[in-house]
Amino acid sequence: MLKKLIHKLNKQNVIRYLIIVGITLLFCQNFLQMHYSSDTYVLYDLGYMEYPSQYFLLDGRLISTIVCYLAGILHIPIPIYIIGMDWIGIILIATAIYSMDKILETIIKPQKNIVKLMLLASCFILILNQFTLEYLLFPESAVMCLGILLNVMAVKLMIDSPKHKYLKIFFVLLLAVFCYQGLLNMFPVLAILVYIVKQMVDKREYKIKEKEFFIEMVKLAIIVIIVLAICMVAIKLGKTLLNSNQDRMMHLVDMEAVILRGETVIEYLDELWNKTMYMLPDNINNIILMIAFISLILLKTKKEMIMQYVLLLMVSFTICIIPMFLFNTGICGRVNEPLTMIWGASLIILLAQSTNISEGKRTNFIYGLVIVSFIINNIFIMQNITEHIASNRVEENMGKTIKYTLEKYEEETGNTITKFAYAYDKNPQQYAVGIKPIGSLTERKLACSWSISQAINFYCERKLEKVRMPIEIYTEKMIDKDYTEFSEEQLVLEGDTLYMLVY
Numbered sequence: 001m002l003k004k005l006i007h008k009l010n011k012q013n014v015i016r017y018l019i020i021v022g023i024t025l026l027f028c029q030n031f032l033q034m035h036y037s038s039d040t041y042v043l044y045d046l047g048y049m050e051y052p053s054q055y056f057l058l059d060g061r062l063i064s065t066i067v068c069y070l071a072g073i074l075h076i077p078i079p080i081y082i083i084g085m086d087w088i089g090i091i092l093i094a095t096a097i098y099s100m101d102k103i104l105e106t107i108i109k110p111q112k113n114i115v116k117l118m119l120l121a122s123c124f125i126l127i128l129n130q131f132t133l134e135y136l137l138f139p140e141s142a143v144m145c146l147g148i149l150l151n152v153m154a155v156k157l158m159i160d161s162p163k164h165k166y167l168k169i170f171f172v173l174l175l176a177v178f179c180y181q182g183l184l185n186m187f188p189v190l191a192i193l194v195y196i197v198k199q200m201v202d203k204r205e206y207k208i209k210e211k212e213f214f215i216e217m218v219k220l221a222i223i224v225i226i227v228l229a230i231c232m233v234a235i236k237l238g239k240t241l242l243n244s245n246q247d248r249m250m251h252l253v254d255m256e257a258v259i260l261r262g263e264t265v266i267e268y269l270d271e272l273w274n275k276t277m278y279m280l281p282d283n284i285n286n287i288i289l290m291i292a293f294i295s296l297i298l299l300k301t302k303k304e305m306i307m308q309y310v311l312l313l314m315v316s317f318t319i320c321i322i323p324m325f326l327f328n329t330g331i332c333g334r335v336n337e338p339l340t341m342i343w344g345a346s347l348i349i350l351l352a353q354s355t356n357i358s359e360g361k362r363t364n365f366i367y368g369l370v371i372v373s374f375i376i377n378n379i380f381i382m383q384n385i386t387e388h389i390a391s392n393r394v395e396e397n398m399g400k401t402i403k404y405t406l407e408k409y410e411e412e413t414g415n416t417i418t419k420f421a422y423a424y425d426k427n428p429q430q431y432a433v434g435i436k437p438i439g440s441l442t443e444r445k446l447a448c449s450w451s452i453s454q455a456i457n458f459y460c461e462r463k464l465e466k467v468r469m470p471i472e473i474y475t476e477k478m479i480d481k482d483y484t485e486f487s488e489e490q491l492v493l494e495g496d497t498l499y500m501l502v503y
Helices: 002-027 038-054 062-073 078-108 113-127 130-136 141-160 165-179 181-201 206-241 255-274 284-298 303-326 334-354 361-413 452-460 471-477
Strands: 419-424 491-494 497-502
Touching: 002 078, 002 113, 002 361, 038 062, 038 078, 038 452, 062 141, 062 165, 078 113, 078 130, 078 141, 078 181, 078 334, 113 334, 113 361, 130 141, 130 334, 130 361, 141 165, 141 181, 165 181, 165 206, 181 206, 181 303, 181 334, 206 303, 255 284, 255 303, 255 334, 284 303, 284 334, 284 361, 303 334, 334 361, 361 452, 361 491, 361 497, 419 452, 452 497, 471 491
Parallel strands: 419 497
Antiparallel strands: 491 497
């Protein structure tokens, strides 16, 4: 009996899981080398023990704090830590894809292998989308990816309905929010998606299904709100204990401030939704939505189901927009992942509805749409990760030039550089020339105010004291300068100080 069970597991689950892991590793392979985010330089500069205290604890990211401390206690070299965390992170993402596929397969119960294959491809697009890449970018990547898996586990608990179901969902989501609070906005999208699929294949009277859907969503919304409240309390407590004045809240004191923030939010949405932060072709999300609505009509979807799909869209946008009014989030992919999850969610809904009609041109069109979507999504995933590595190479060359110039100056003058100051030119650039502007993946770490000093320390292999740029140095040698790429002219060395004009 045990042998039969092991054989069944090997055949139906383990092989499929290993294939998913292999495909995910293939798509994300460029992360499996030493690479740098702005936070990586800060980690190098502060070390394993100080870095979490200044960043993670202030954001309520307790699990990242523990993992970072553990790495410090074990004296793990940072390159091994970065690559190892990405290995684990990629495996966790693959596990989330596998788990989501199993959940949907249990609900839909597809009979044909083509439907099973299309469902799996859609789960890849749902979980491993362009904004997910930011979770693999930072040193704590494995912890962030654990949060993704925990969201899927919470959805599984929602469907399986074990004893103390809501209490278990609460604790799983609480664990996810302590991985990274921005991850919590995935759960409402996944929960609504699964319930829409469930209702599409459920043959009971719609009014009964609608009542169940409403009650379940209210209960889950209460859990999410409580989890968020606990997270906010933890963040406030962390700031109090560490005596920090850091404040990322938006203080909208009057209606004019609200209107101005609203205009900024509209600009953010244009970058995130219409342009997908340049990670995909412009307006591809709008094209997907248009195709999805037309397809739902052609598949003879009940209007109630279409309205629930509209609800899914509204929730996806709302849970991204509200934080923009409350916090200074900026244009950030990782906290707006629901916007890129819509593509995969739409495909899954279309597949679920296609099982209610006979095979033909309409179902073949849906299969073709999934295949094309899978190819496009993964081509751009590989391209965007490659672009990240290319941006690292540009930064590395710049860093080596700075180090060479510094050491040459020391050799010629006998002075030792112990201090560093910088200022920005007239039109500073966030991205290097020829590098795709895709947010945190390719931003210039030697231009970010929160990492420039740490990056200089890394490449110069020393701990320079950060000082203010003297007015006389700036006015005599830097004012009115505007560079579009790095040049040694931007470096001024005098006495014991390196001065740099950031282009």
